[in-house]
Amino acid sequence: MSQRDVRIAPSILAADFRKLGEELSSIEEGGADWVHVDVMDGRFVPNITIGPFIAEAVRDATSLPLDVHLMIVEPERYVDDFVRAGAHTVGIHVETCPHLHRSVAQIREAGARACVVLNPSTPASSVEHVLDDVDQVLVMTVNPGFGGQKFIEGMLPKIETLRRWIDERDLDVALEVDGGIGPETIGRAAAAGADVFVAGTAIFGAPDRKEAISALRKAAEDA
Ligand code: DX5
Numbered sequence: 328m329s330q331r332d333v334r335i336a337p338s339i340l341a342a343d344f345r346k347l348g349e350e351l352s353s354i355e356e357g358g359a360d361w362v363h364v365d366v367m368d369g370r371f372v373p374n375i376t377i378g379p380f381i382a383e384a385v386r387d388a389t390s391l392p393l394d395v396h397l398m399i400v401e402p403e404r405y406v407d408d409f410v411r412a413g414a415h416t417v418g419i420h421v422e423t424c425p426h427l428h429r430s431v432a433q434i435r436e437a438g439a440r441a442c443v444v445l446n447p448s449t450p451a452s453s454v455e456h457v458l459d460d461v462d463q464v465l466v467m468t469v470n471p472g473f474g475g476q477k478f479i480e481g482m483l484p485k486i487e488t489l490r491r492w493i494d495e496r497d498l499d500v501a502l503e504v505d506g507g508i509g510p511e512t513i514g515r516a517a518a519a520g521a522d523v524f525v526a527g528t529a530i531f532g533a534p535d536r537k538e539a540i541s542a543l544r545k546a547a548e549d550a
């Protein structure tokens with residue numbers, strides 16, 4: 328497809344936590360670009376997962392950059408902790424930030440890349456005013472909270488709109504998708520304009536991580 332660089336970010340939510348170190352090595356050796364860390368608080372989403380303590384262990388176990396996705400209420404309370412724990416990028420949900428512009432600035436001041444995340448029901452227009460101030464936009468292609476859900480096709484027009492705005496304004500903003508990304512769906516997300524692809528089940532559910540990552544990358548590049 329385009330000249331856009333494709334980046335693959337495996338989500339450790341689907342990894343075997345009994346052997347997290349080995350799981351991280353398998354994706355690093357398998358050619359992953361980033362590692363996606365899903366933080367859930369049992370409030371914004373029903374599930375509870377990872378805190379800064381585990382993020383720190385992930386940072387120590389891999390040289391891949393940590394793409395931290397905060398699915399928590401009042402994320403500004405924890406931004407600094409996750410940056411200290413090694414987050415390279417911090418993603419905050421628009422739905423949890425009444426002062427989005429301020430929260431984005433907080434992430435950058437703490438020293439990380441700032442990402443704004445949109446639930447499926449949140450329109451692209453909700454981030455239009457901060458597009459010049461962020462490093463990344465993440466379009467959720469499932470309702471957040473769990474791995475292994477089905478890709479929502481209705482998100483494609485939102486990805487196309489954001490891609491158009493980013494290109495029209497000539498911004499250096501990555502466009503990420505997360506949820507239900509696999510060999511059958513990644514091509515459509517890439518064709519719509521995404522360039523960072525989170526995948527949990529499609530990578531950690533595969534016996535050969537290198538093969539899984541290469542297949543995803545190829546499908547995105549060929550789209
Ligand atoms: C969903 C998480 C995703 C999830 C992706 O709330 O944000 O990152 O782990 O998992 P798959 O790829 O299995 O849909």
Ligand code: ZN
Pocket residue numbers: 338363364365396505525
């Ligand atoms: Zn995620």
